[in-house]
Amino acid sequence: MQIDKNVENDGVIFMSIKGDDKSDSTETGASKAAVSDSASASAGGSGDVTILAIESSCDETAAAVVRNGREVLSNIISSQIALHTIYGGVVPEIASRKHVEKINGCIRAALSEAGVTLEDIDVVAVTYGPGLVGALLVGVSAAKAISFAQNKPLIGVHHIEGHISANFIENKDLEPPFVCLVVSGGHSHLVVVKDYGEYEIIGQTRDDAAGEAFDKVARAIGLGYPGGPKIDAAAKEGNPDAFTFPQAKISDAEYDFSFSGLKSAVLNIINQAKMQGEELNQADVAASFQKAVVEVLVGHAIKACREYGYDKLAIAGGVASNTALRTLMEKECAANGIKFYRPSPVLCTDNAAMIGAAAYYEYKKGVRFDLDMNAVPNLPLGDRERRFHAGKA
Ligand code: KG4
Ligand code: ZN
Numbered sequence: 001m002q003i004d005k006n007v008e009n010d011g012v013i014f015m016s017i018k019g020d021d022k023s024d025s026t027e028t029g030a031s032k033a034a035v036s037d038s039a040s041a042s043a044g045g046s047g048d049v050t051i052l053a054i055e056s057s058c059d060e061t062a063a064a065v066v067r068n069g070r071e072v073l074s075n076i077i078s079s080q081i082a083l084h085t086i087y088g089g090v091v092p093e094i095a096s097r098k099h100v101e102k103i104n105g106c107i108r109a110a111l112s113e114a115g116v117t118l119e120d121i122d123v124v125a126v127t128y129g130p131g132l133v134g135a136l137l138v139g140v141s142a143a144k145a146i147s148f149a150q151n152k153p154l155i156g157v158h159h160i161e162g163h164i165s166a167n168f169i170e171n172k173d174l175e176p177p178f179v180c181l182v183v184s185g186g187h188s189h190l191v192v193v194k195d196y197g198e199y200e201i202i203g204q205t206r207d208d209a210a211g212e213a214f215d216k217v218a219r220a221i222g223l224g225y226p227g228g229p230k231i232d233a234a235a236k237e238g239n240p241d242a243f244t245f246p247q248a249k250i251s252d253a254e255y256d257f258s259f260s261g262l263k264s265a266v267l268n269i270i271n272q273a274k275m276q277g278e279e280l281n282q283a284d285v286a287a288s289f290q291k292a293v294v295e296v297l298v299g300h301a302i303k304a305c306r307e308y309g310y311d312k313l314a315i316a317g318g319v320a321s322n323t324a325l326r327t328l329m330e331k332e333c334a335a336n337g338i339k340f341y342r343p344s345p346v347l348c349t350d351n352a353a354m355i356g357a358a359a360y361y362e363y364k365k366g367v368r369f370d371l372d373m374n375a376v377p378n379l380p381l382g383d384r385e386r387r388f389h390a391g392k393a
Contacts, residue, residue, distance in 0.1 A: 001344045011082040012098060016113060017075040017346055017353075019170075049363060052121045052146065053356030054107065056099045056139030057131025057159050058185070059083075059090045060349070063106040065114035065121070066356025070168050073114035075353040078102040081226055088225050089215070096134035103142050110352070118150050125359030128156035128369075129379025130186065136375035144371050154369045155359045159350075160187055160381050161197065163316040165361070166343040166354035174341050179310045181301040183325075184317030185211035185228075188257045188297075189381065190304055193314075196361035199382045202304055203255025210293055210319045213259035217266050221285050231286045232322050238283030240291035240324075243269060247296045255300050262292055294325045302332050314341040321345035 004016045048067055055062040059080040065073040080098050084090045111117060126143035129136060140156075147154035164180050176196060182189040188210045190203035208216065211228055218227025223234060245265050248258035266289055273280045297319075305313050313333055319325065320342055333340035347354060 001346055003346060007082075010098075012102065013079045013082065014109075015077045015079065015346075016109065017077065017351070019072060049122050049360060050116065050120055051123045051125050051155075051356040051359050051363070052107070052110065052118075053157075053352040053359060054103070054124070054126040054139045054143050055159075055162070055350055055352040055355050056103065056135050056142075057127045057129070058135060058350060059095050059098075060351070061099045061102040061106050061138075062350060062352035062355075063103070063110035064352035064356050065110050065116055066169075066353055066360065069165075069357050069360030070172060072169055072353045072356070073116070074110045074112075075351060076106045076109045076113065077351055078106050085225050088219060090132070092132045092134055095132060096138060099135055099138035103138055107142065107146075118146065118152075121146075121150065121152055123153050123155055123359060123363050124150075125155045125157055125355055125362075127159045127162060127355050128373055129158065129376035131159055131375075131377060133375050133377040136377065140373060140375050144373060148371060153363070154371070154373065155362050155367060156369045156373050157355045157358045157362065158379055158381060159355075160184070160189065160317075161199070161358045162354040163320075163348075164191070164193060164199075164314070165358035166316055166347045166351070167314040167341050168357045169347060169353060170343060171341050174312070174314065177310060178312035178314055178341070179301060179305050179308065180314040180316055181297060181320070181329075182316045183210040183297060183319035185209060185215065187317065188259075190255050190300055191381070192304075192308060192310070197358075197365060197367075201381060202308070203253065203257065203300055205257040205259065206250065207258055207260040208263060210257070210259060210297065211317070213263050213293060214290075214319065214322075216263055217289050218286075220263075220267055220270055221280070221282050223282065223286070228319060228322065231290055232324070234283045235287035235290045235324065236283075238281065238285070238287030240287040242281065242284035243288040245288055245292040247292050247299075255304055257296060257300065259293065262289065290322070290324050294322065294328055297325060298328045298332050301329065302336055302338070305338050306336065311337060312339050312341065316343065316348065318349045321348040 061078040064075045124147045188205040192200040215227035223230040250256045
């Protein structure tokens with residue numbers, strides 16, 4: 001995976017992500033890298049569905065052109081992380097304003113890198129929830145405007161369905177049914193992907209999402225924002241057995257997660273050290289905390305595969321880029337005869353290629369949205385067609 005990065009005057013990082021044959025999929029043992037190089041992309045043959053996908057649910061403005069759900073012609077991400085770092089987290093108003101500034105440039109770049117124009121686009125897809133309402137509205141408004149002006153079908157995509165669908169991009173052989181562990185900044189879900197766009201949630205967090213726990217603990221031990229990648233990096237230098245942190249089990253819902261007790265245990269250790277005037281080893285705390293989270297995530301996911309009888313397991317969301325999680329999951333999948341799928345790290349965090357992948361299967365099912373589509377900040381996973389805006393063609 002080749003990433004061209006450019007830091008703009010306002011601190012926003014502009015990225016263009018291109019596939020290459022040496023991508024992470026070789027390491028995963030997946031059949032073939034499916035992210036095409038823009039040079040090899042030619043504008044649509046008959047029956048091809050070319051989707052312009054837009055994502056703006058949090059602090060990344062992103063646009064991508066995706067053909068037939070699995071071939072990424074372009075993937076542009078404008079990341080605001082550096083702007084929010086000084087506040088220690090995402091400031092919604094700043095995020096919305098930056099999305100407004102960046103969105104047209106991202107869409108233009110996505111079209112140009114894919115070598116297509118708006119006329120070549122068959123469908124406009126956009127994340128319409130869940131996420132920050134002001135941020136979502138920017139993408140939704142842009143997608144509606146293009147759909148109206150070009151008279152192209154409009155499809156709203158659930159952000160988490162997008163994360164799950166990121167697995168289809170580099171793994172052409174992956175088809176439902178399979179189990180997917182979705183771990184992002186706002187969600188920790190264990191789902192059975194029964195079919196394209198059909199999800200059964202078998203476990204979810206009772207309190208903090210996994211990514212949220214990473215972010216809060218990173219702040220507490222002085223690593224700052226964004227916490228996940230910083231803990232991941234610090235943990236490489238630390239001893240994962242330096243502290244034994246609790247791994248919550250919920251007796252009446254064995255696949256649910258709870259990370260708030262773990263977070264409190266870390267805070268207690270920090271406070272104790274402060275009171276005793278001792279210096280805590282940041283890397284040891286990071287490694288021990290990460291181990292506790294990762295063991296719970298992997299344990300639940302493997303158990304679900306075994307008990308529900310699935311031999312394919314995928315991971316998705318920002319936390320799925322965590323090195324320790326990928327390593328332990330790979331080991332446990334191999335030990336249990338389960339085929340393990342994971343997107344390259346840059347496709348785990350927010351991007352629009354995953355939205356284009358999810359939208360393709362919605363399009364094939366006949367889902368179409370009207371121009372009254374609105375942002376839905378707390379959009380639930382599954383059964384959304386009946387409840388939110390979308391009709392059948
Ligand atoms: O999926 P994502 O990009 O945005 C949401 O939909 O929330 O996930 C962001 C979350 C953040 O909490 C971030 O700290 C976490 O994913 N994250 C990681 C890593 N990279 C990102 N957590 C652990 N290890 C990482 N390497
Ligand atoms: Zn996300």
